[in-house]
Amino acid sequence: MQSSGPFSVDRLIRFSDCDPGGIVYFPRYFDLMNALVEDWFYQRLGLDYAGRLMAQRQGLPTVHAECDFVRPSLMGETLTWTLMVERIGSSSITVNISAALDREERLRATLVLVATSLDTHRPIPIPDDLRQAVDTYRSECR
Amino acid sequence: MQSSGPFSVDRLIRFSDCDPGGIVYFPRYFDLMNALVEDWFYQRLGLDYAGRLMAQRQGLPTVHAECDFVRPSLMGETLTWTLMVERIGSSSITVNISAALDREERLRATLVLVATSLDTHRPIPIPDDLRQAVDTYRSECR
Amino acid sequence: MQSSGPFSVDRLIRFSDCDPGGIVYFPRYFDLMNALVEDWFYQRLGLDYAGRLMAQRQGLPTVHAECDFVRPSLMGETLTWTLMVERIGSSSITVNISAALDREERLRATLVLVATSLDTHRPIPIPDDLRQAVDTYRSECR
């Protein structure tokens, strides 16, 4: 498990990610961002993303998303995705995401995730283990 | 065909739009926004969205997207989607999109679309028929 | 509400349904079939598809699917989808689905759906109201 610096994953642009114009369909990029957050939980924070949801009934929905799609990406390219934490609040985590082909930037995005109860869909305080893991991650990124 | 006021469509939240938390998975919302733009072309602007792409090799990819997901939406709800044009530039169109259940706002979003050649994936001037249709639409919305 | 003959829905092939080859990506067809089943529940059987799932914790997952994709479909075409019931068992319903452009067949498929408890993911007897609605539908199709 990678243990210092920003969390980063390489991902192939698949046939199913692309539209009739031959480039990534932009909603799929958001899907790939969600996959990045998921991998960050499992592979770097050491937290069970699925278990929190199913067993503990804690959600982490996205309440704000924004993205600049700087250049189009083509099927068959392998992008490098990177996630940085911008801010952690009482219920929310703001992450900055970028994707690049080698050094050519393809997108930069910001997602705001909020910890919620799946029973009420209302915000809850960020659970201690998650806050601690995110704090550790931030210190490793400095 | 509706001919004055903002373009608006009602859409059922489907099983396939929702995640294991029982609410709409946020990338699907962007997919639904793309469908709204598509319907706006066919149903209100009177333009052949598919034909422009396939026959004329003109694309309209999204280069910027941002959205506030104000409240979660549940499977089985029917949201009312509305599209307004904020700005039309030399190559780009900025649209504001909202979705609501009755009067309860669920999201508000902004998309920046850019006219491109599918052969080069580079911006092109907005085609005259598109510019004219968008101008007419804007005047009908006032 | 349509009340005799097979249940049928017209649906536009969207940009998001199509792949870089310009035709419908085959997994999307299965997604469109699931939407057809959903519409059949709401619009013809008069049953609350979402409520059964969320409130009553009854699922209806697909345990077998097969499809012949007879001819490709293109973005911008509007297909007519039709659903017939082949068989209703103690826990399962077998449906035949077809999609066509005018009279030109595009696909024919069979899905086997099984009533389950969402708590155990095990089969349950088909609920009485569903069985009765399906029996009525079958008699209306004859």
Next chain:
Amino acid sequence: MQSSGPFSVDRLIRFSDCDPGGIVYFPRYFDLMNALVEDWFYQRLGLDYAGRLMAQRQGLPTVHAECDFVRPSLMGETLTWTLMVERIGSSSITVNISAALDREERLRATLVLVATSLDTHRPIPIPDDLRQAVDTYRSECR
């Protein structure tokens, strides 16, 4: 690169693969099958899946698909996917796909893929390099 025995890939079941019932939404399984075929091309056959499509305008659409979904799969599980070639014809390749959690079978499927021209969407003879790669693969699986 793995060079004998059936081609096999481990894949995490993601949040985005699952439905409000908490299990994999069946159309997503077909999407994952397509990803398996794609990986088989790149990683085992040594063929450029994207390049064939974009540069050579050769498609490989699925003309028949069938699947038994033997047991449901849950978010967070990692399934092992395996692909075997059943038959290679003049224009078509029939593959058998299975997915399992450890030794517990989750699904078995058959896809029939057909080589086509993307300009006409009509079948073409399977290109020589593809036929040869598939023949080699079959001999490595014996």
